[in-house]
């Protein structure tokens with residue numbers, strides 16, 4: 672059965688996927704302007720929830736690892752000496768939108784990456800990130816139950832992944848044409 676509170680329960684137990692190791696912020700996933708705007712629509716006045724970050728080596732390496740076989744495109748989208756936007760974190764590495772009972776955003780306003788986590792399609796399979804820290808994975812004990820607990824399906828995960836790819840400037844599926852580089856807010860500042 673789906674558990675809409677599994678991430679809230681995870682937040683009560685300790686660090687979740689919404690927390691970074693202090694000092695590792697550079698590796699955080701990027702945020703598109705569209706995703707930022709959706710957050711601000713849901714929570715006007717949360718301008719402090721975002722940070723400008725350089726396209727540093729750790730970030731670019733993470734991005735290339737997320738999209739194997741598309742390294743050249745990733746390098747063009749996130750060039751050296753460029754910048755991207757990410758979620759801001761506090762001194763303990765906690766996302767500024769993380770409340771005591773989990774994310775303060777309604778689900779549909781969360782960044783695509785947050786909505787996908789811990790799932791990530793790779794070819795025909797679906798990978799699970801940070802399984803040891805994820806309460807949903809520990810309770811689900813397998814992909815089928817994990818999808819049910821998170822109230823999603825493999826089809827939904829793939830659709831959401833396609834939207835994330837588009838938001839970040841990649842085609843919705845590897846090899847398809849039509850993607851435009853995202854406008855990174857950081858480049859405008």
Ligand code: SF4
Pocket residue numbers: 688689690758766767768769770773774775776781782785
């Ligand atoms: S936006 Fe919400 S789900 Fe995403 S990292 Fe922040 S608190 Fe977590």
Ligand code: SF4
Pocket residue numbers: 677678679681682687688689788789804805806807808
């Ligand atoms: S996705 Fe997993 S790690 Fe992230 S808050 Fe939910 S249960 Fe915790």
